[in-house]
Amino acid sequence: MEFSNSCELLLELRKKDLLKNRPKYWWPNVGTFEVVMGAILTQNTKWDNVEKALNNWKSENKEWRLEEVATFEPSFLAEIIKPAGFYNQKAKRLIALSRNILRDFGDFENFKENVSREWLLAQKGIGFETADSILCYACFRDTMVMDAYTKRLLKKKGYEFESYDDMKDWFERGVEENWDRVAEFYENDLNLCYARFHGKIVEFMKHG
Incomplete structure (x- = not known):
C-alpha cells in the first residue's frame, strides 16, 4: 500500500471494506x-x-x-x-x-x-x-483523531512527525485539499470522513 498524502491513504483503505457492519460513524453511540x-x-x-x-x-x-x-x-x-x-x-x-x-x-x-x-x-x-x-x-466536529495505530501505520511507510498536531495537520490537509475526490463517499460531511478514516486505520492495523 503506497501513498503520498492522506487522501491517497484513505482511498487505499476504502478499497478494503474495513468497516462493514460497523456503525455509520464507526464509534459506538456517537453523539452521546x-x-x-x-x-x-x-x-x-x-x-x-x-x-x-x-x-x-x-x-x-x-x-x-x-x-x-x-x-x-x-x-x-x-x-x-x-x-x-x-x-x-x-x-x-x-x-x-x-x-x-x-x-x-x-x-x-x-x-x-x-x-x-x-x-x-x-x-x-x-x-x-x-x-x-x-x-x-x-460533538460531531470536523477533526481527525491521531492514535498509536495511526502513528505505527505511518512509521511503517516512512512518515514520522515531530508532534501530534503536525501529524494531524498532515492528515487534515490531505483530505481537505482533495475533498472533491472523496466528498461523495461521505455525503459531503467532513466529520463523517474523519470519523470513518480513523476507524479504517484502527481496523486495518488490528486486523489487516
Whole structure:
C-alpha cells in the first residue's frame, strides 16, 4: 500500500471494506455522553475492556448520563469501570470532568455545541487524542483523531512527525485539499470522513 498524502491513504483503505457492519460513524453511540466516558476509559487499555466497563452500567438498562456521573462517589464509579484499568484514577477524572461540564455548559447538548479543544485540554487527564475523540465522536466536529495505530501505520511507510498536531495537520490537509475526490463517499460531511478514516486505520492495523 503506497501513498503520498492522506487522501491517497484513505482511498487505499476504502478499497478494503474495513468497516462493514460497523456503525455509520464507526464509534459506538456517537453523539452521546457515553463517548466521553469511552474516550477516557480507553486510555492505556484495550477497547474490549472499555466495552466491559461501559456494559457494567448498561446491563441494568441504564444509559450513561452526565448528570448522574457528576453525582457519583469515586469508589462507586471505580467499581463499575474496573475492567478498564486505572479505575480509581479514571473514576475521579470522569466525575471531575462531568462536574466541570455542568458548571461551564449547563448540560451535555450545550457542551457539544460550544466546547473548545482548549477547554478539553485544560481538563485533568485529557490529552490531544482524548480531546479529539470527544470532539469528533461526541460533538460531531470536523477533526481527525491521531492514535498509536495511526502513528505505527505511518512509521511503517516512512512518515514520522515531530508532534501530534503536525501529524494531524498532515492528515487534515490531505483530505481537505482533495475533498472533491472523496466528498461523495461521505455525503459531503467532513466529520463523517474523519470519523470513518480513523476507524479504517484502527481496523486495518488490528486486523489487516
